[in-house]
Amino acid sequence: MNKEIFLYNSLSRKKEKFQPINEGSIGMYVCGPTVYSDVHLGNCRTFVNFDIIYRYLNFLEFKVRYVRNITDVGHLEGDTDIGAEDKISKKARLEQLEPMEVVQHYTNGFHDMMRIFNTLPPNIEPRATGHIIEQIEMVQKIMDNGYGYVKNGSVYFDTLKFAKENNSYGKLSGRVIEDLLSETRDDLKNQGEKNHPSDFAIWIKADPTHLMRWNSPWSVGFPGWHLECSAMSTKYLGETFDIHGGGNDLKFPHHENEIAQNEGACKCSPANYWLHANMLLMNGKKMSKSVDPETGVSNSITPQELFSGDSPHITKGYSPMVIRFFMLQSHYRSTLDLTNDALLAAEKGYRRLMEANKILQDLKHPGNGSNADLDKEINSLINDAFVDMNDDFNSPKALARLFETVPKINGLRAGHLSFNDITGDTLARMKEVFNNFIFEIFGLKDETHATAGSNGNGALGGLMDLIIDIRQTARANKDWATSDKIRDTLKEVSIVLKDGKEGTTWTKE
Template sequence: MNNQLKIYNTLSGKKEVFEPLVEGRVGMYVCGPTVYSDVHLGNCRTFVSFDVIYRYLLHKGYKVRYVRNITDVGHLEGDIDTGAEDKISKKARLEQLEPMEIAHKYTLGFHQMMDVFNTLSPSIEPRATGHILEQIEMVQKIVDNGFGYVINGSVYFDTVKFAEEKEVYGQLSGRKLDDLLAETRDLKKQDEKRHPSDFAIWIKADPSHLMRWNSPWSIGFPGWHLECSAMSTKYLGSTFDIHGGGGDLKFPHHENEVAQNFGACNCAPARYWMHGNMLLMNGKKMSKSDGNTITPQQLFTGESPHVTKGFTPMAIRFFMLQSHYRSTLDLTDEALKAAEKGYNRLMESYQNLMNLDAVVDSTKENQELNTKIKSLLEQVYHNLDDDFNCPRALASLFELVPVINSLSNKQLDISELNSVVLQSLKDNFRSIIFDIFGLKEEDNPGGENEVTDQLMGLILQLRQQARAEKNWSMADTIRDSLQVAGIEVKDDKDGSSWSLKK
């Protein structure tokens, strides 16, 4: 599988062939959450997107160092000039807790949710508060290089000077320099900043602020944006391969990150910038702040006016996989239901596939069928190589489903299949679904156990007897009653099978 991987780079606005800095290795930094409240679904979509990207890079054999931060200080709410407050600090004050208790609580919740969605842990998950020293050093470098200025104990990044000298400011977010500079946010008043587009890299803490560290400039705390610049540099180097995050971070967060890195080391941080698109609900961005939101928990239980029933984490993950990471995805009840069925169909087909045994009979081998299977598998990887196009890859995978089910049904003779092709189909199908897409089999609600297994075996045996005696009313009564109890019975040529209804 040494096809060329192409990645859409926000910097150039084009798909580019991916060439890592160091052969065989990838350094990837993804902006993680600010842990001041429960994760919402939009976060989950972004991290699921990058999870698949991470998984596919691993699948291609890269040695990946995947760094995803936890922001637990510095993220301000409101405008700095009009009394901004750190999100964590604010929450801590409101709940009368230590800021670290807040950060810890929501970090745990975040991890649990990531686990529920079956995302792999990043290689390193650094926190902003654990890297104050690195951030102070970076501020110092920026000041030394003339791109920062100190006022009243706070340090600001000089965007005007930077823009004039470096010509990279605005490049990532596609903003025109003139527009940026012309911008007159009239929050005027006691503005410490020289220019509205300047941003704080070190903030002097007012007496009520709960998070404070000593620095050359004041007792204070680092600005938002800075933690990512400092930590990506620390763990991936001044320049690394991929930087990702949600699309809403392009500006100002990522733009400012680039500026800081340039300001500190005169080099670009990442070579490929990747941005996931927003999860919508009711056609609008899901957002904590305006209430257009549904929590993952509500989605699981169905306790929300936006859905008629609950959905399992894997059905939701599958739903996300069905759209491209760069497209918006509109969450609706109907779409979720469709995804759930599709997901179940895929998993059932996988089960069928695993139960197939090769029958070698070279006289019966069907060349066309074997070729079709091989080519569909190749298409899956081909699609993934094209900027991680999951919906297309999934489409190719789904074209294999009727083939597998026909073999399983004996509508197609298994001996038509070359045994090597069958083995490869099994191996690849499994690897694609579980290793790359990161899906997993979910336990049936209620679950089975040995006792129910035996009971059901007995019941089906009795029913089989009734059927043999053509006692259809008895057979149907049993089936209908089980149906009411939430157990589905299916008859096929070899007998009957049962499953808990999903």
């Protein structure tokens, strides 16, 4: 197993050879959702992308500790000085619920969706509200190191001082501190009680109506956004760990401020490698919940609408695994454009891959194979798939290698290609690699043979065996009317029959 992987580090803007801090182990932190509304499809893409990364690292037999937080407090809306309110608190007030009820509701919804997309749960999923003490301690450390100042019970991070002494503020996002300080756009001016516009709150004094509040040395209040990730990554992965991930739109200010907080508290940088997943677009634009005034349609779609087809943007529903396959077809660092045509294409491709794998798993080698050109070609395709994954998790390229192998599989089954030209070992290896890639690494599930395969067991499998047997008799008698009626009627209930040389197989559409 070649564990030499290269990944694109947002910090250096270069592909780098991955060197874990402790040989064989990896600490990975990914910014999770703020649970104040239903999970957005764009969030799903990010988490599916990191799920594939997590799965692949596991497959390479790294010991991975994957931490993904739930932000359930501190994510502010609007200005931090006047009328500041966090998203959870606002939602709770609007819906007359306990903040924790809001949090629980959307956390459940998020977990359900992650399960539907077949993502593996992280090893630790810490919540911001469960780590208030750690966050207060971190604020104190930042104060002790001179990078925090108090104004009216709120604590702000002094970006100017930090930038002067460390020369690293803006490193990740490419911001220049001077530009941030002399912000020209009027609508971004937000001086308030902060010393500098680029400073940010790390502890916020709660106004009397605010529902979520904790005691602290500075005021009764709540922690700032950004802070929970700094505190929890430190707690579970250490002051410096291997990989930090998140959506591209978190680069600034969230990740930039996270770095500042960690460095401000411990004088060391948090993660060695920063990975950012790119945005999911729809019809060429970033998904957005706001409604177009001309069309009355918003440029967004919820996962539920995508599954049901109940949206003006698509002509039919698509299953979760088709969506996952669709996501696999682009690189995590590229934007991905969701269109109906692209989904239609993904659905066909997904079925072709699943069908080919099923055929592959049923192939039996008769023995006496040699390592002819075909054997070499197949082995090289399979090897390349791993090379592609080692190169910054290039799932679209690895997937292409699998697809290049598909004609070999079908050819062997149909007899166009001969088993004499591949060894039994190679066939066994193909079976293993296809299963590894499809199910373990890409995390796909076979929805096409969900209930029972053509040789499966259970009631449906038994029924299908009987029906196919009856139809076979009709066909042998050249009773085409009966055989076509069976096929056409089954098609109406989404069961497709395919007559092959060695008999008839069926799949559910």
